[in-house]
Amino acid sequence: MTENSDNWEPHERLAWQAKTPKKEREALDNAPLATLRAIPASSSAFMLTSDLAERYPRPQAAKGKAYARHKTLVDYANAVGAFIADLxxxxxxxxxxxxxxxxxxxxxxxGQYVKWRMFDGVRTAWLEAGLIEHKPGYPGRLEFGNPGPSSGKLTRYRATPRLLEIAAGHGITPANVLEHFKFEFMMPSELIRLTKPPEPTPNTPRVAELRRDVAELNAFFAKQTLTHPKHPTIKHLGWIRIFHAYTKGYRWNKGGRLYSQPRL
Known part of the structure; x- marks a missing residue:
């Protein structure tokens, strides 16, 4: 999954707005992708998850049956925990x-730990309650004549002071979240990425060679133990290479830096 997504919800298909100011763009571009796979690993985390799930329940359709929400309460609580941990x-x-x-x-x-309906319910409830703020995304490859961009952006979310206050009330802060939630990180399926603008990585002999190089490097370091004097636990699954300024006839000579995964 990349920044370019063709399957956007209707309410995400917003008219193209003015370009985001440069001073805000860098932080948005550096936003990590939500894993939505974290699970509570302490009593405080379980209490926080339960508290948020009960105080801000999944929105119920007017014609829906009340028992349906109770049947999915566990799945909803899982989504709540995974989202607050990522935030x-x-x-x-x-x-x-x-x-x-x-x-x-x-x-x-x-097939993921958190299903779309549950995540959609959490984000909707939290937006209405003012627990999160968001920067709407937009699809790429807009219709001919539209002044918008050729590549899309995924929606960004950020915890508000109110949500941080609720978490802190349970003794959980950004500084100690890894002590209270167990994160499950996964390597991206694509080891070679294109950005600025983001494009699907082509399958060419040159790209296959680049993928093999990164895969061999990752295989070697997977057998090693990485340590740091100030960080006893180093989370490193492997690297990906990111190139930029892709155009026709690209020679894979711009960018190409290795980025450790997960990008914490």
Missing amino acids: LAAVERDRSEGWLMCSHDKGDYT
Whole structure:
């Protein structure tokens, strides 16, 4: 899943707005992608998850049956815990000012720990309650004549002071979120990425060679133990290479830096 997504919700298809100011753009561009796989690992985390799920329940359709919400309460609580954990972890990062990148493509949630309906319920309830703020995304490849961009952006979310206050009330802060939630990180399926503008990575002999190089490097370091004097636990699953300024006839000579995963 990348920034370019063709399967956007109707309410995400907003008219193209003025370009985001440059001073805000960097933080938004550095937003990590939500994993939505974290689970409570302490009594405080369980209490926080339960508190949020009960105080801000999943919105119920007017014609829906009341028992339906109770049947899915566990799944909803799982989504609550995973989302608050990702939001707090994003605040702890010093590159995105707390912004978190989330997909609105239902297909990205198929077979995942958190399903789209549950995540959609959490984000809707929290937006209405003022627990999160968001920067709406927009689709790429807009219709001919539309002044909008050719590539899309995923929606960004950020915890408000109110949500941080609720979490702190349970003793959980961005600084200690990794002590209260167990995160499950996964390597991206694509080891070679294109950005500025983001484009699907082409399958060419040169790209296959680049993928093999990164895969061999990752395989070697997977057998090693990485340590740091100030960080006893280093979370490193592997690297990906990111190139930019892709155009026709690209020679894969712009960018190409290695980025450790997960990008915490």
